[in-house]
Amino acid sequence: MxxxxxxxxxxxxxxxxxxxxxxxxxxxxxxxxxGSLTDDVVALFEDGKTYVEAELAYQKSRAAFAAENGKSAALLGISAFALIHLALIALVVGAIIALAPIVTAFGAIAIVVGVLLAAAFALVVMMRRHTRAIGKAFSEGEK
Known part of the structure; x- marks a missing residue:
């Protein structure tokens, strides 16, 4: 050879x-x-273009992954909320049934509804306090 x-x-x-x-x-x-400087600049431009295309493909796949998992998480969250809601309904019905022998059925209903309305009122008062604090925070900057 x-x-x-x-x-x-x-x-x-x-x-x-x-x-x-x-x-x-x-x-x-x-x-x-x-190679000339022009060739180097063209090669650099091509490399940058390739990088941008790869980055876009990566971000698209990442967004698709997040969207798919977001849909699953939302569905699971809604299902959990529905089950919690049913459990609270069962708790209210159970409280009425448990109190009925002591204070009659109508008395038990009145007690349970009264407690629930008092709890709802307390939550609304706390919510108003927080929303007013937010309103004050934004109105102080406008003066």
């Missing part, structure tokens, strides 16, 4: 097997790629 038939080390690094492929790499025998 002649020495010209053996591929040089640079060609082996790039998987180049013949002289034509070595010329396509733009390298001379010393291994220097003598």
């Amino acid at each position: 002649r020495e010209e038939d053996l591929p040089n080390e640079r060609q082996e690094e790039h998987g180049v097997e013949d002289e034509f492929d070595a010329a396509m790499l733009g390298e001379d025998e010393a291994g220097y790629s003598g």
Whole structure:
């Protein structure tokens, strides 16, 4: 085998097997790629374009993943809320049944409804306090 038939080390690094492929790499025998500044800028632009395309594809897949898991989480949350609501209804009915022998059915209903209305009123008062605090925070900046 002649020495010209053996591929040089640079060609082996790039998987180049013949002289034509070595010329396509733009390298001379010393291994220097003598590209111009314009070629370098074009290559940089192409690399940036490739990076942006890859980043967009990544963000699209990430958004699709988040949307799919968001839908599942919302469905599970709604289901949990429905079960909690049913449990609270059962608690109210159970409280009425438990109090009925002591204070009659109508008395038990009145007690349970009264307690629930008092709790709802307390929650509304606390909600108003918080919303007024928010309103004051925004109105102080306008003066």
